[in-house]
Amino acid sequence: MNRVELVSGFFRHLAQTSSSPMAMVVSEATGSIIRDAEGRDHIDLLAGMGVAATGHRHPKVVARIEEQLGRHLHVMVYGEMIQETQVALAQGLASLLPATLDSVYFTNSGTEAVEGALKLARKARGRNRLMAFHGAFHGDTLGAVSVGGNPHYRDPFEPLLPDVGFLAMDDRDGLAAIDDSVAAVIVEPVQAEAGVIIPSPGFLAALRERCSETGSLLIFDEVITGLGRTGTMFAFEREQVVPDLLVLAKALGGGLPLGAFIASRDLMASLCQDPELGHVTTFGGHPLSAAAGLAALEVIIEEQLAERAETAGAHFEERLTALLSGPCLETVRRRGLLLGLVMDSAARTQAFVKQCRAERLVLGWTLHDDRVLRLAPPLVITEAELEESALRMQRALARVS
Template sequence: MNNRQLFLRHVAQTSDAPLALEMVKAQGMYMWDAEGKRYLDLIAGISVCNVGHCHPAVVKAIQEQAATYMHLLVYGEFVQSPQVAYATYLTGHLPDSLNSVYFTNSGAEAVEGAMKLAKRHTGRAEVIAFNNSYHGSTQGALSILGDEHWRNAFRPLLPGVQHLQHNSMQAVDAISERTACVIAETVQAEAGVLAPSLEWLQALRKRCTETGTLLILDEIQCGFGRNGSLWAFEQYGLVPDVLLLGKALGGGMPLGAFIADKSVMWSLTNQPVLGHITTFGGHPVSCAAGLAAMKTLMEEDLINSVEAKSKLFLELLRHPRIKAVRARGLMLAVDLGDFPTNKKVIDRCIANGLITDWFLFAPESLRIVPPLIITEDEIRSACRIILDALDAV
């Protein structure tokens, strides 16, 4: 049997029609399959590889840490220098109130931890989330995910969750002294790149403060420069009580985090002790990789070019079949009207050496979230392939 056949037989499948491309190498903006064909990557492992695949600084950090030590003990007991260094660097680039980092294995686990933190800190049970939001696939995260199609098969889910309309002032009014937390994506990703209004997000912040509710902002997809600033919330002139990170946080290694003020995070240390625990969260190799990736992001000044690159995509992506293009930095959704058309375009792009995808709650839209290192020439090449695919289908 070849690897594809073994993959289909022995690796648990998440759909009945996986792409099943056998990639054997990735570097920078590109991946290569087993036949040697090169693909330009337009989705960065779903917003993971912001500094590209196998950046030399990230690879070096992984190799050095792996040769020093890997797993030692359950998270939070030993002082592990990669965790300390990364938490220090992260909080040095965040507002003063976001000063305590709890590292997890993934973004979904960060969501789970933040929900527990909100309930423990406030002594309340109600959670408010929003329609068409995506926060992960674990049981608690699924409970706040904003689409019944994806939730229904796994009920019963967590009680006490309200799903309200994103960007609606009625949702703001629903926040009360019973609400433990409001959790929102700063920019809704899987809804097809939907950014809330400045007035709405600021009103959400104000109402949470008035009611003693924790405002949790999920920047698992949109953080680390993806929207043209280091953190998307910076564009709204506010600070969340809890920030959720993942995906690009680990530089290609598995890592998530929820970040809050030390006074809030301390709630997990008592009544009961070990209020949130993880064996592999904040793995030293992942933390070393993430720190190297974030330093690369900052030192190579990649964020300052995001808006210009976004505008180039918008200029080039013009075609009678394109209904609209929604963009927030290098997070773009190309609306093609319906999923069958979009899927044909995606398949043709892949056949022509361009990796792209669709959105869970906006399947009619083509996903563009490339590594931030993408060049103007690569943007032009990618857009030519997309437009040629539109002509062909």
């Protein structure tokens, strides 16, 4: 199809998620660059919302996918047949995690992994109540929306899961609301969609302590922050807080759809008894996705991308602060290569994003705070690409100002 036919088909036959999609016609993508149908290169500062942590089409990931294509695709519903790529990836993840996180349940996406974690928590604890945080985003299925912290996206779909309460980030006194009726508390160690909100040191430890006191399970949603994004392999490592359940996705699949929730073997056993097959998925841990995920995990480790996220992120923050300083930019929030640029108004942010896209930068504002521009580039992005991005953003902001 030519470009006109593609654009027409996109708007006519693909369900839309907003009234103003980017609508770039993608020709190809490699590393940190997305090329459009006109042959123009765009620097990707979102990595497909954190998916392309190892870059688009990393050679090692592509090779592993091609190798798996020569062996088999889907052969049976998840959990019934032993497939090498699933076993190898689960072992690889477990080797990087505390001993209490040694059982991996693969899913198709992050929101499905959240659903599994919530379901496991309620069954294992025999309690109904769940707690989450204001500003949180955990996905768009009904259970995930139920623990989402923005009423704007929650209210239109009520009634949702009953008996869900919300806490305020950094309010230690508010943790008293967690009692022995609570099955689980779910939290993002960095709230990305809320505007890259980073908890104060010690808050997550206090949350861990309260959950332990009440027998409530602690779920860390690291769909965005996991696998090197925040400067450590997992964000919980910074606070030395170990959750009872860990949720991963996005970067986990190396560019293919893959999610997971991880717990202890004893805890996970709740899902396969009373009744058996109490939680199943057809395509979770698809062999192609698992193969890509295994290669991506090896790349993250071998190329030390978590460490690079911290050093490159710090330099990028420094350059952005220097080049964009002025009344329009209030502050820059950062954890690793996850940054939030807080602008002085939503209107300014939207205008800035428009001008940045004209500069051929792929970026956008956060879902729950339209004053915040979020940046989450591939962890393999080069220093030259980060410098060029900062210069393009400087030009874009000059036009907005």
